[in-house]
Amino acid sequence: MIFTRRDFMFGALGVSLVGCASDHATSSPTATTTDPVPADTSAPGGGPLPAKSFVTRWAADPWTLGSYSFLAVGASAGDRDLLATPVSDTLILAGEHTFAAAPALTHGALLSGRAAAQHLLDIGDAQRVVVIGAGFAGLGAARLLVDAGIATVVLEARDRIGGRAWTDSSMGFPVDLGASWIQGVDGNPIAQLADTNGVATQVTTDDGAILFDQQLQPVPADEVVQIEALAEEVLSAAEEVAADGTSLLDAIEAGGAMPTDPRTRILVRDVVRRIIEHEFAASLDELDATGWDEGEALLGDDVIFPEGFVQIAESLAVGLDIRLDSAVDRIETSKGIIVHLTDSGLTETADAVIVTVPLGILKSGMIEFDPPLPSEYLTAIDALGMGVLDKIILEFPKVFWPDVDLIGFTRDDGYFLEWVNLARHIGRPVLMGFTAADPARTLESFSDADIVDDAVRMLHAAFLTPEG
Template sequence: MMQKLLAMVLLFLLCFFLAAASASPSPTVIVIGAGISGIAAAKTLHEAGIHDMLIVEATPRIGGRLMKTQFSGLTVEKGANWLFGGGPVANPLLDIAKKLKLRTSLNDYENLTSNTYKQEGGLYPSKLVEEIDKVATARDDFCEKFSKKLSSKKKDVDVSILAAQRIFKQVPKTPLEMVIDFYHNDYEDAEPPKVTSLKHTYPRNEFVDHGEDPYFVADPRGFEIVVQYLAKQFLSSLTSDPRLKLNKVVREISYSKSGVTIKTEDGSTYNSKYVIVSVSLGVLQSDLIEFQPTLPLWKRIAISDFGMTIYTKIFLKFPYKFWPSGPGTEFFLYTHVRRGYYPLWQHLENEYPGSNILFVTVTADESRRIEQLPDEAIEAEIMVILKKLFGDNIPKPESILVPRWGLDRFYKGSFSNWPDSYSQKRKDQLADPIGPVYFTGEHTSNKYIGYATGAYFAGIDTANDLIECFKKKSCRGYNRNRWH
């Protein structure tokens, strides 16, 4: 037993000293951001033999928008919540989750048409909702076929999802049609069809490749343990490895052909040959980080013109449950004349029996409106709805949790969404490096934009791009014509 303990201590010390030796004051690469993209990029660099790196993270943790929090004694996900499986292509994040025995629950939306409420209370007849849902499904099928037709053309032609719905002559008009359309589109894209690209949204590659089985993460360790697992493959510690600097808010990136200097809010300065910027698109669109010199106009346009949206899950804990429970009741829809007004609800009785927790999902403009309100005002709006649905005698919630991704200066939103007028050429520019400055994140993914898998693969792709530059001196970012 003593020998085993001694061997473990020696192994830890060896890892620590190797990490310390790799922590150069002027590393080859600095990675800004320790979300899944940044960690995947750093891991890829490490596996390619580039150990001389530094990861700089603004918050006290790694994980980025994979973020758990404690709510009424339970762990809930403020950010990404689902892993998808059942498709022809293996989902690497789901594989990691299974390896870690991450606790998940397979969500079942099949009975949603029987749980759709009117604005003033009472359920719609399930047959009526089923008919409208069938139209929505047929509309989706048309959108997918029309998208493929547009993609087959030589010209870069695109329209909004709403435009395709108009061509199909089935535009949602009534409140019931709109809430069903919200479920089919906004619930996934976090933006309405009128602003979302058809060609780059349909078909949804995440579902085509990885499957449509939605595994809801409900584990005390949180979804972020997947990022921690990746980090542990090359870091000796998630808090004390000298190659990882937490609580370091980058405010300035100065770059030239001789390298990069970054400055943080606490006055620290770091130099490197290259930098990978893995902050969110929302942060790039904000004034948190200043680039010196200013990024070229084509790059600023690419960043500014892309869509960053907000996906808000509002959690409420009640002293007892007053909503239907049991098989086929996990989700319900609320219909309102205002599209997206507290539309999609889920209880957590399947994940946490006896927890008496409901959460409602809002997106886009409703998220932006709600973020400006105090929790008490949001709770009041929600209680008006719940009393209409379940009676005046329901209890007040014991607690409420309202994530405010849009107001958080380290994220400025939940994930990106491809706008309908945004070309593939410009999308490529969004990911293009500028000299020694490389960019990564879910917003740079073409295939799985907005998903954790997109962030993961983007980090790997960006790192491989930099490795190609570093080892073979084939550097896209140094094309003089693209610097200006």
């Protein structure tokens, strides 16, 4: 089975560990402890504690209400195509959720915005356009329009550009809290922008990747190969029996290829979680059995931006009229375009509007369309799912983990199943962990301190000897 999107794989790789597991401290965070994490000190068990940390909460983010879209049970790529079809010659939706060839990705968002702008340019009637949202879709649309000489205003609710490509520097160094990777640089327009603008990138690989079992013991390399082969068998069997209107979980169960041996079963379960739930930000029971592996294949290396993804957004934004802190709550389209701003009560008028707000915002009904969007658009918005992928960033006083890009864990609760070693790319002792789908929604209900504490205990237990 070939996956259109790719995740790291651990198979066929040399496992080289610096330490061994000292205990099984993987308890779930409790909501009771809210003490801040001590800075740059030593834990009772002897492990270094993070001096700085950041926990994302994309499900709760008011300007996206989720991380990115997915094909929920019953949805299809046709729903995305429908949303990408201009509602009229003056109202067009864009954004990652509308781009069936590369949904949930930055380059899909960029291309969707460009396509919306090109449509207006082809019609040739619009002299003034309002673009709502300054993520890659909005910036891509505005860039094309302005370069073609069309007066364009970008209205952005946040106090920054980039949307879900969010490079934060509050920890004292740039770190991407939303999108990190150009997924497949070959033919990728984001990679082209990086090249044109001299933005540095670094390839990440799964060479030497390390996988831990539930007891925080490293899984031997030959067993990892076997587990990943079994996971592919499970998914292939599911593909064969997948029925319309059912979930991927239903198909996996019907496929009957899940191993019965308890250890193997759990390891295979979490390989599948990493390949699918982390990539699509949705649980197996949410994803459509036949359509989940959507989009075109991503070719070429995966690269990250050591100085942040925002550099690409900034390169697109040069010279654009972008109004930050300008949330929109109403769009009238019957007599020209009138866009209402939430806080100021002001309006913007235009000949056409491109709406690039995330699917989560469209689902919430936060923006009133007058007249309402046609019912088929509302049906498609309802049918698509909005998933969750959250990150935890930890800066430790020193590196105490192996010099590999990727570290995987196996946990019933699904928290922190994947980590990327940013130390190899930014020259600081920083790890970036991921939690997706239902576990991410649950984790968001805990305090930052509890989330950090749980993650740090697991890392200590995996990488430090009892003596530290």
